Amino acid sequence: MPRPLSTAEIEDFRDRLCEAATQIFAERGTAGFTMRELANRVGVSPMTPYRYFRDKDEILAAVRARAFDAFSAALETAFATGKDVTARTAGAGRAYIDFAFAHPEAYHLMFDILHDVEGRYPDLARAEERARATMTRHIHPLVDAGILHGDPVLIGHVYWTALHGAVMLKLSGKLSEEYDFDVVVNEAMRVITLGYSSDSGMATSLLRERHS
Numbered sequence: 745m746p747r748p749l750s751t752a753e754i755e756d757f758r759d760r761l762c763e764a765a766t767q768i769f770a771e772r773g774t775a776g777f778t779m780r781e782l783a784n785r786v787g788v789s790p791m792t793p794y795r796y797f798r799d800k801d802e803i804l805a806a807v808r809a810r811a812f813d814a815f816s817a818a819l820e821t822a823f824a825t826g827k828d829v830t831a832r833t834a835g836a837g838r839a840y841i842d843f844a845f846a847h848p849e850a851y852h853l854m855f856d857i858l859h860d861v862e863g864r865y866p867d868l869a870r871a872e873e874r875a876r877a878t879m880t881r882h883i884h885p886l887v888d889a890g891i892l893h894g895d896p897v898l899i900g901h902v903y904w905t906a907l908h909g910a911v912m913l914k915l916s917g918k919l920s921e922e923y924d925f926d927v928v929v930n931e932a933m934r935v936i937t938l939g940y941s942s943d944s945g946m947a948t949s950l951l952r953e954r955h956s
Contacts, residue, residue: 758796760786762807770849774804774857804853805865811850812871816878818843829885836882837907841929844911851915855908879904892940899940906932 764785768777777800783790797803822839826832844851880900886892892899907929914925
């Protein structure tokens with residue numbers, strides 16, 4: 745009779761399943777994912793994954809929640825370690841880009857798939873809300889300091905939209921060599937920052953931090 749697994753062992757195996765699932769979703773999309781293939785990747789019997797996740801939707805929700813949490817933690821850490829408000833905001837922006845390019849499969853699962861699970865997975869809803877707040881929270885201090893002017897949540901969404909678009913074009917190889925990722929992102933950030941700025945000198949300081 746197999747011995748009961750400890751809580752740590754259960755979580756470790758769930759992590760292994762989620763890591764393998766991330767790769768399968770990235771390679772085959774949600775339609776091409778099967779629990780049988782997941783079992784093969786991990787090297788267990790076909791029924792073993794069902795002891796940890798009910799079905800494909802549940803493991804996709806778990807994978808996405810973990811990705812959102814890792815993403816949020818990266819941005820929160822970068823923001824917390826800056827020396828001032830402009831450095832903290834610039835650090836969060838760099839952390840966004842670094843995460844997307846270091847973990848393209850996770851980034852794709854977070855933002856580029858249709859996953860209609862509203863209300864079914866509270867942990868995913870929590871992780872999504874954490875990420876959404878993290879991507880706009882760093883704008884509030886800029887508005888409070890008079891560097892930017894306007895609704896901080898809306899401004900945060902404008903920055904996010906521009907950055908996400910550039911990231912997805914880069915990941916799909918659609919940006920030209922002449923106007924590469926850095927050129928496009930720096931210009932987008934410049935235009936948005938100056939557009940929302942109430943002080944051009946302070947805006948220039950923020951842009952300099954983004955480029956450093």
